[in-house]
Structures are given as C-alpha cells and as structure tokens.
Amino acid sequence: MSDATGFDGTTESDVRAAFESEDYVAGDEIVTTVTLALRLGKPLLVEGEPGAGKTELAKVLAGGFDAELLRLQCYEGLTAESALYEWNYTKQLLSVQGNEGEGSVFDEEYLLERPLLSALRGEGRRVLLIDEVDRADEEFEALLLELLSDFQVSVPELGTVSATTPPAVIITSNRTRGLSDALKRRCLFLHVAPPSFEKERAILERKVPALDAAVVAELCAMAGRLREEPLLKPPGAAETIDWARAIDALRDGNEDSLDDAEIRNTLGCLLKEVEDIERVDDELLASLREAAERARVEAD
C-alpha cells in the first residue's frame, strides 16, 4: 500500500490557502501540523476544549481541497457495524428465498458501506473525520488501530480491504477520557487552545462580516473575560460566533456599544449551562462591560 493520501506534495501555502478559502483562521502551528499530517500520511489527533474548532478543521480541510468529507460521529456503544459495514439482511433474505441458495449472499451486492469502509474504498481526495473518539468505547479504538496503521480492514466474508489512496484522517477528542497508547502511537498530535483575543476577532470578522468592528472587539473581550471565570462550560469560538450572529441579527447595523439588556438577553448563545448564566451577576456584568469598553477604545 502506498502512503500517498492524495495530498502528497501539499505545502503549507496550499493548506493556508485552503483555510483562507473557507474563512478558517489558523495559526502557524495548526498550518504546519496539518501539512505534516497530510505529507506524512499520518492521522491527526486534535484535542482541545469543546468549541475550539476541532471538527471545523476537518470540514474546512475537505472544503478547501475540494475533497470528499466522510464523518463518523462517535458515541458510547458505537459498534463495528455502524462504523465499518453491515450486510443488507433483508436483501439477503429475499435473495435466499428467490434463488434457493444459488450464489453467495455475502458479496458486494449485499454490502452496506459505513463511513470507515467508504473512506477506504473511495477514490480521489478524501478527509475522514472521526469525531469525538473519546465518546466511543475502548473496543472501538481497537478497531481503529488496523485501519489507522495500514489503512486496511478485514471483512471476514470478503477478505482484507485496503485503500488504494488512503484518506487524510482527522480524529478529534474532547479529552473526556484518555486514549490508548496504541492509538496515540499512530497519530500526530495537535492541541487546539481557546482562541486569543486577536484570533477570535479575526474569526468573527470573517464569519460575521456585517457586524461592526468595534462591536466585534467588545464581544471578543467579553468572551475572553468570561473564560477567566470558573464556568462549567467556558465558551468556545463556536459559541462566540453564535453570539455574534445573534447580536448582528438583533442590532440591524447599530454600531453603539452593547448595553446590559442586550448582553443579558443574548447570553444564552454564549453560555450553555444554567449555572453559568446565573453566575453572571451585576458585578460580573459590570466587569464584562469594562472589558468591552477597553476593547472598543483600542479598536477605535
């Protein structure tokens, strides 16, 4: 099997251009690491807080390189059948009844491909996103090992299925549990930190271009200030984008500073836990306003 993933010869400029085309704001570290993963044909294990843009990374990679995105959302109890392949039992049953045992019912005709098998058997550039792998059981991790090391899986009835052109693989984890050493051994690692003020501002300016720059600065400053609080679920970049979109929709071009009522009424876009929202009392609200005002002055 070749290591060629369809992304051979990809340079950092290519990756940066792909991210640009998809309005994905990425620092040099992300660009270099993604380029390496593509060039070396290694799966990339992306870890970080929820909402940091891990899933988005795979999506923009596929979008930017015009590649097919195959997504496997992991969950507790995920089985090989749901991830790899299933046999079409109804069709098999009908065939057995109709043909009285002529021919095998375990061939391609009766095979239902699931994301992992599709990723192996596909042609051209593909990005396989194995999302939130930490939610799946350890047994599922074991299934991934063969796939990630050799880009092949064994289907007992059909034999070994190998990828002619392996996909680029992005695995995300929210670190709700530790992953096995065997899985980690097969991957490159990328830790996505919560965005800095500047990066978050750049993200919002791209994602919500209609929103006034000073208001964007205010939102980023307040999101950053909230991350300093011991919240149950600190807001990620995705939540800040939602918040900015909500503010944009409600304000209709108004460029004034955000007032207390606006902040309170839309805080649900940013904070997803009731306890976190209740934590925003008058004192914290004043602190948020203060951070926002400072950011507005600097933005002006």
Add this chain to the structure above:
Amino acid sequence: MKPTEHVREELVRFVRALRRAGVSVPANAGTTAARALVAVGFDDRERARVALRASLVPEQADVATFDELFAEFWRRLTAGLDPNGPAERPDDPPDGGLAPLGAEAAPGERSESDDGNGKNGDADETRDGLGTVVGRGTEAAGENVTTARYSPTGRSEEIATFAMPDEEGFDDAFDKLTRALAELAGRRWTTGEQRPDIRRALRASVGTGGAVVDLPERERARTALRVRVVVDVSRSVLDVIERPFLLRFLQRAHTIWRDTRAFFFDEDLREVTDSFDAPSSDAALAALERAEAEWGGGTHIGASLDRLRTEFPYAVDRRSVLVVVSDGLETSDVSVLERAMAELSRTAAAVLWLNPLAASPAYEPSARGMAAALPYLDGLFAFAGPDDLADLARQLRRQGSHGAIGYEHDRRRTERRTHQQRTT
C-alpha cells in the same frame, strides 16, 4: 560526523531526555519525529518545534517540559550542523539529503552556537544577560535571528544581580544543603524498609530447618559523603559571582563537611584546600588572587578536570560528590571536557554543576562546554546566592541526586520568567 548521523543522534538524545523528564512519548514517535523534521527542514526553529511537538507530545500537560528541553535540542542540533557559527544563508539546507521535501522557501530564524572561542560575552540588544542566554531575535527583513553570541573582544555584562546574603540567610541555606547531602543514600546496606534482605533471611532459615519465618528488610545506609569542589576562577565567572559568597561557601564546606577538598582552575588546576584551614578568609582570598594573577589565557575546563582525574587519582571516588562551579565557557577542545566528564561521572557518587549564569530565568545551557558536560551531570543548578543553595538542597532532599533535578526544575525560574514577561 555526517549530518544525518548527527540529526539522528540528537533526536535520540532528545527523546530520551523527554522520557527522563516524565513526558509520555509514544514508542515509535522518534521515527515519526525524524520524518517530520526532514519534512519541515532545519531552517526554521519554530517549524521544527511544531513538527516535533506534533510527533512526540500526546499530552498537553507535557508541552511546557517539551518546550524547555527543545531549546537545548535545537541548539545542539544546529551547532552540529553548522559548527562554524551562523550561516550566511538561512535557506541553505544541510547536506545528506535532509533538505525539506516541500518547495516552499523557509524563511525563519536560525539558532547558532554561542561560545565560539571567547570568554567574554557579547550579544545583541535582545540578549537577556551575559553568557548562554538565548532569546528571540528581532525581526529584520522578514527573518528572525537568534541572539546569543560570544566574542573575545566583546563587552562583559552582569546577569541579574543578587545581593550578598546576610550571614543568617546564608548559614540557613548552607545547613539545608548539608542536611540534604547527608541524606543521600550511600553504598552500604543497613537494616531498613527499602527491600527484602534475602541473604539474612536465608541465614536465619538455617536455624528453622530451612523455613523462612521472618523476612528481614534492608536499605541503603546514610554514609558520610566526601565532597570535592572544583571552582572555575576565570574572569568570566568572577565577573558574575559575588566573591564573598563563593569564598564563604568554600569556607563553610571546608569547616562543616567531614571531608572536603577544594580546587581552583582556569587554564590549570590547583588544590587550595589548605587555604581554607584558617578561620579567616585571608588565605583563601590570597589563593584566589594568586590564581587570577597567574592565569588568564582562557579556561580549559576539560584539561583541568582531566588533571583532577590524573594528578589526584584518589580525590574523586564512589563516595564523593563532585561539585563543579563554573559557567561552562570552555575555550579549548570540548571533546577533552566530554571525556573527562564521562570518566568523572562514572567514578563519583554524583556530579553537580553550579553555574552562576543559570540564575537568569532565560538561561539555557547552550555554551559549548556546558552543553558537552550536561549529559554527564546529575544536575545543573544556579549558583548566585543562598536561595540557590536552598533550592539545590530542596531538590536533592526530594529527588535524591539521581532524580529529576536541576535548574529546569527550579520553581523560581518559572516565577522570574513570568515576572519578566509581565514587566516587558
């Protein structure tokens, strides 16, 4: 050595250092790291750092350790690839088929070997203190240039200054160090709780017809350790160290520790133990001044340590802790130093290197001599004041002489760095 071999060797050394520091490096990560390094090339420090981090560090919590050790890895790597100092063209790939695979130009910073042949420090304006401090350069023409450099004609500066301690503070720190050294495990065994004593158990079983009734245990005896202090009295050291502090340290060591021998060295080595016999420090000061007056042709650390080994063959043995006080700025062949250190580290119970420059929060052991000696040390520590002695004692007490000890585990270093970042 070929560049490919050099890269391979340094990478293996780096991976070992990471594992020793407790970083959970996956089993085959060294191979992945080598491929990643070849892919990104050697021109850009930051790219190489990202590539190795992506290959070697699965846990976010280990990133800080990685970053600290990477600085030394990169210095050694680039020094070996480019032994004559800074290259003229930063986009020159190294020989041996190690050029980046991509077609992209790779502008970026280049780390450089720092000590050359001179002893006096001279660095550009971004350097943070004298000596082996490596910092980020300013951006000029789109290129980052690293900073540390030595020139025989350069200016000399002091690192962050530490006031001479009050006597009480010094004595307190010294006492802590004395206790820590005294607690280091010796070679003899005594009754204790460390591990089963099979021999005693078998002997006792003779009386019970071969049945082991009781399982005695044993542990390493705390034996009085001998200390050998070898002090670099070259100009570069005496410029940055408080002489009263140094002399007081030696005086107390001679007085309090059971078996202490002191040596001064610069271009040669001389035993000065007798100078500390008198209660006053006059004789010691005279010995120091004499050494200063006689020597001045450049520090030969390797040759001096080799002389310690050959001229004083019984000075360092398995019960001895060898303490070297030096800034590690070697002016002659570092291979001599490397050989001497290898031999001494095999012989001594422990080798501790006290470096006055390591008191700077930005210090990295990147001087040629220091880097050559580093693999053979049990620990490299700051040596500028009583706080450094106290920290040395703290680390020895907690980790022993063979644990994860050294300047990089000095809590104050992180605090000073944070403070510096805040003030800048």
